[in-house]
Amino acid sequence: MKTKNTGHYLTRAILYIILPGMLCGLLAQSSIRISGYGNTHLMDHDGTPNLTGRELDKSFIQLREFSLFFDMAITDAIIASTELEASNNGNDYTANYAYVDIQATDNLSFRVGKLLVPFLSYNENKPNFKQNLMSQPFTAWNLAPVVPVPIEFHGVGWSDAGAMVNWNTFIEDVGLLDVKLAVINGLGSESNVLDDNAVQLNDGAGLPYVRPRDGLIQNDEASELIDNNGNKATVIKIAFKTLAFPMDAGLSWYRGKWDNNDSKNLEMLGGHFNWLSRNWTFKGEYVVAAVEQDAGLDPVAAAGLSGPSSINTTVGNYNMSAYYAEASATPFHWDNSRYLKFVARYDAVDTNDKAVFNPFDRSRITVGLEWQLGKNTRLRYEYQRSTINDFDKAPAPYKNAGGNETIEMHMPSLIFSF
Amino acid sequence: MKTFLNKVLVAYFAMTAGLILLNEPGYAYLWAGQGGTDVYIVHSGKDKEEKSALKKALGGDFKVKFYNVDLLALADYSGKQKAIIKLEKARIVIFIKDAPHELLEGSTLNTKVIIFNSGKDALKSKVKTFYLVDKTIAPPGGNTVRASSGSELNKAEAIRNADAVVVDGALDIYKAAALVVAALL
Structure with a gap:
């Protein structure tokens, strides 16, 4: 039987109990801290296809994120926290997380509420004041499920309602071993295919729908933390931080049923690596996802849309993979707070769609430059060049709509944090 | 489930x-x-000797807890502010050497802070920022007391009026730490 009670309860509890509760706490006592960050950017693409109602090549200025972090210490072992984020020019408001941490011992803690899913490294470190580039790597938004296609980009991370146990231990003179185990609602879809998203091209004629395999998305209901089935997903992240070097690495695993009938698995396995020193950073992630789904269905019809699908029907079970490697160098520092940083990243996603053509099966090179003007303010510029795989198989409507084999993007941005 | x-x-x-x-x-x-925590000792995994020696010096007179800043490397992006608000629940926070400055950079605490054997100034207190260093480290400035025997630290008022103590001569720096904590609490 399909149940939605858990998600309904969670959503309403977060909205009506946790947040008002924290507000009451703010008024009642002083152990609360407010911090945050924000950024705005100009985004200018070249080579994307026109969609109905939107021409992606037109440049735009956007208030991408403005986030406030609220942390309230009830005792030093019990801390309630939330992040309220305004995104998409302030048109969307999201509690990226809202939870209570309970420190049971020095090495064991519990977290309950809406939490950042502990999968790989990027998702728990997403804010751009913590990152070298504005754009998210494919592992974070094109595979490990975070956001759907760019036209629906909301900029939020992957969070879900549930509970997490965090245990760590120090290995003498070697480093820190950290294990996170979470049980969450998990990803889901109301349709019979998981990646059921579809966009409509504007090629001046037939307005065909196409399905970009755009990642293992959270469907509308899941994004509201309402699960589409009774199965709970399990996430495990094991990470290790060395004492001798500024380096950490880890493995992450996710497994859960995604369909209405609790019968089809989504399983993901990934690894990450970080080297974070003052003058150099090296980061990377790799993730592979295995999806069980029925073959032969037309995803466009499954999504409830009419019109011809110019791409494909589902081929059943499939695997996807994505990875990124990023390096930065900060050769110039002034006054302990100002610097100039150079960044380069390569990432790629293999949608393994077995379709004639998929515009989301691609690789990308990103280079960037960051100038920290002061302690809390940065100017950043990045340039991207994406190359779509097997473009010789692109259908005429995609090309007629203006889609090119390579897509370029320029993005200057301003970032602040406090 | x-x-x-x-x-x-x-x-x-x-x-x-x-x-x-x-x-x-x-x-x-x-x-x-x-019971409130009197002292949080903030350290990295590399500073276990200083951590243990401080704990021993403070003895049973104070309720002491520890926080290892290496945890922040594996925490999510809200870890830093959560660590700060946790530490502020103590009456005094002692930051050992340089690692806390690097991982909690730019934080200002609403409780008294002792910077132990570091000359860095990336961590501050709105109430009282106090440097306790050996003679090889120069504190950033302010009213500095040079202590060689401990007699310089016997008057709590003298410590409270100072911004830094530089330990020189035969005085054990951990014994000095106990005197400073007692005076500032």
Whole structure:
């Protein structure tokens, strides 16, 4: 039987109990801290296809994120926290997380509420004041499920309602071993295919729908933390931080049923690596996802849309993979707070769609430059060049709509944090 | 699993509401048995000798807790501010050497802070920032007392009026730390 009670309860509890509760706490006592960050950017693409109602090549200025972090210490072992984020020019408001941490011992803690899913490294470190580039790597938004296609980009991370146990231990003179185990609602879809998203091209004629395999998305209901089935997903992240070097690495695993009938698995396995020193950073992630789904269905019809699908029907079970490697160098520092940083990243996603053509099966090179003007303010510029795989198989409507084999993007941005 | 999770969440929400209510000033006496933390010693995994020596020097006179800043490397992006608000629950926070400055850079605490054997100034207190260093380290400035025998630290008022103590000569720096903590508390 399909149940939605858990998600309904969670959503309403977060909205009506946790947040008002924290507000009451703010008024009642002083152990609360407010911090945050924000950024705005100009985004200018070249080579994307026109969609109905939107021409992606037109440049735009956007208030991408403005986030406030609220942390309230009830005792030093019990801390309630939330992040309220305004995104998409302030048109969307999201509690990226809202939870209570309970420190049971020095090495064991519990977290309950809406939490950042502990999968790989990027998702728990997403804010751009913590990152070298504005754009998210494919592992974070094109595979490990975070956001759907760019036209629906909301900029939020992957969070879900549930509970997490965090245990760590120090290995003498070697480093820190950290294990996170979470049980969450998990990803889901109301349709019979998981990646059921579809966009409509504007090629001046037939307005065909196409399905970009755009990642293992959270469907509308899941994004509201309402699960589409009774199965709970399990996430495990094991990470290790060395004492001798500024380096950490880890493995992450996710497994859960995604369909209405609790019968089809989504399983993901990934690894990450970080080297974070003052003058150099090296980061990377790799993730592979295995999806069980029925073959032969037309995803466009499954999504409830009419019109011809110019791409494909589902081929059943499939695997996807994505990875990124990023390096930065900060050769110039002034006054302990100002610097100039150079960044380069390569990432790629293999949608393994077995379709004639998929515009989301691609690789990308990103280079960037960051100038920290002061302690809390940065100017950043990045340039991207994406190359779509097997473009010789692109259908005429995609090309007629203006889609090119390579897509370029320029993005200057301003970032602040406090 | 669904039913179990529901029960856990209901218990959690009830507990959160209860804790928030009980934390209001009128109910503060209920927390008396919890006892506030006197001193948080913040260290990295590399500084275990300093951590142990400080703990030993402070002895049983104070309620002492530890926080290892290496945890921040594996925490999510809100880890830094959560660490700060946790530490502020203590009456004094001692930051050992340079690692806390690098990982908690730019933080200002609403409680007294002792910077132990570091000349860095990336961590501050709104109440009192106090440097306790050996003679190889220069504190950033302010009213500095040079202590060689301990007699310079016997008057609490002298410590409270100082911004830094540079330990020289035969005085054990951990013994000096105990005197400074006692004076500042």
